[in-house]
Amino acid sequence: MPPRDTLALLDISVVIPAHNEAVRILPYLHAITSHLQRRRQTYEVLVIDDGSTDATATVVTSFARTTPDVRLIQLPSCRGKGAAVRHGMQSAVGQLQLFADADGATPIQELDRLEKAIADGADLAIGSRTLASRLPGFTVQARLYRTLLGMLFHAAVRKIGIREIADTQCGFKLFRRNVAQDLFSASSIEGYGFDLEILYVAQRRGYRIAEVPINWADQPGSKVRVLRDGLAMLRELTIIKQNGVNGLYDARPAPHPMPSITVQQLDLPPR
Secondary structure, eight states: OOOGGGSOOEEEEEEEEESSOTTTHHHHHHHHHHHHHHTTOOEEEEEEEESOSSSHHHHHHHHHHHOTTEEEEEESSOOOHHHHHHHHHHHOOEEEEEEEOTTOOSOGGGHHHHHHHHHTTOSEEEEEHHHHHTSTTOOEEOOHHHHHHHHHHHHHHHHHTOOSOSOSOOSEEEEEHHHHHHHHHHOOOOSTTHHHHHHHHHHHTTOOEEEEEOOEEOOSSOOOOHHHHHHHHHHHHHHHHHHHHTTTTOSSOOSOOOOOBOGGGOOOOOO
16 A cells, blocks of 8 residues: 555545444445535545444445445454544545544534534534534434533533533544544544543644534434443543643644634534
């Protein structure tokens, strides 16, 4: 394989981490590829199979036979969502790089909102259910227990210094290629707390972050185990904070120390 910097870049890469998603992933793959084909952009969809024990690999491989822009990358064992996303982003060759959850909770059409934020000057644009829930014209369908736990977790997030971001955990985030390569090369969290680490590093390095309201609907079959994964994420918060104190995220100077772009700065009418 030629060096990565000599590869022809595509317009966009979509990275989908998947662990035992044989039942849920196929409709979302159809939706993603149909949407991108209609836009007539060059693209790739990378499904990162994180050690699945079901038929995820078979389902994706079968779909890829008729849609060659879809590619399966298999990790030999289940390492965690953070590890899967990092592997996918570092393998991607899109000028823009999106990661999206395999359940399709965020319609792929919401990509257009994030792209507009990038075009308006952001380095990364992150979907926000919290902002959407405060605005007319958006639909956010979330279970009550997840909403309450999210509020408690957000209070803990503020303790480590992630500022001015209402929803850190939405699984729909878009990056400029160079920004994705920088942030994911600095990341080490392999579990669900990887979003926090990426945003923490992005703020420390001065990247411009746009938080964009999106439509979102909770899907049945969630892989998140509330108590176990919640405690794991709190441990990961501690690791992120300690890494920051130890200077592990300060390898490069901030490219342009500007404030995050807030939703008030974005002209994004509801769909």
